[in-house]
Amino acid sequence: MSEIQFEIDGKEVKATEGMTILEAAQNVGIFIPTLCHHEKLEPFGGCRVCIVEVEVNGWTKLVVSCVYPVEENIIVRTRSEKVDRIRKTIIELLMAHAPDSPQLQDLAQEYGADKDRFEKDASFCIHCGLCVRYCAEVVKKNAIGFVDRGINKEISFIPEIAAKECNDCKECFPLCPTSYLQAAFVLTEALAFPPPSSEPVSEE
Structure with a gap:
């Protein structure tokens, strides 16, 4: 070149x-x-x-x-x-x-930016796309993606994939410039991940 x-x-x-x-x-x-x-x-x-x-x-x-x-x-x-x-x-x-x-x-x-200049819409996600792109391009798991578009766009974990892949990975977490990604994962984990199986306790 x-x-x-x-x-x-x-x-x-x-x-x-x-x-x-x-x-x-x-x-x-x-x-x-x-x-x-x-x-x-x-x-x-x-x-x-x-x-x-x-x-x-x-x-x-x-x-x-x-x-x-x-x-x-x-x-x-x-x-x-x-x-x-x-x-x-x-x-x-x-x-x-x-x-x-x-x-x-x-x-x-x-x-010299004024953090109060615009009305707050504290979604905590700035749509940088780092997590979505890193998961797709580097890790190649596609466990997280964009949902909706325009002012309604947000990122979301795909529960079926995240439940299998994310607990042992989380490489995208340090990339997030806000706290949104970690919070979104905790919410997904709480609402959608299958609970750990437990063996019934036998009575003797």
Whole structure:
């Protein structure tokens, strides 16, 4: 693959064709925040926190860096007035769902986000898709998936699969940027998993 040269935050960067802006930035130690990216998973672009400003031939646009491929001679800005303003709003929207998430709280402090700006809808899930994609792409068990769509979308364990696979796995738990995944599993376990079999006690 050919090598591509471009600029990130005033620094000349070389990357391999096919890499995303996020990957190229990470390779040279430039931080771009993200909540839905994982190196073992296909790019998803779900959280939108990793937006950056790209300048091409004098024209600028906002792109999602985890899915946008590097291009020759583009100029990338990971922080600008426009990027910070929109990133702040995205964080505030996410905090309406998961106000107690440590990762979101750290980002809110960095960008001056107001956790109370939007009406709370404390579902605790921000639809990053890490658990769903990790289970499907890495573990290959498909024990968890998205249910419904739009504002009603949520993640849910598939009881028939989860009962067999999840107790000995739980690799997705540390990936969750909120507490939702663990709570959803406990609920599924309580409502749907078969109780452990018990042998009748014989009376002598």
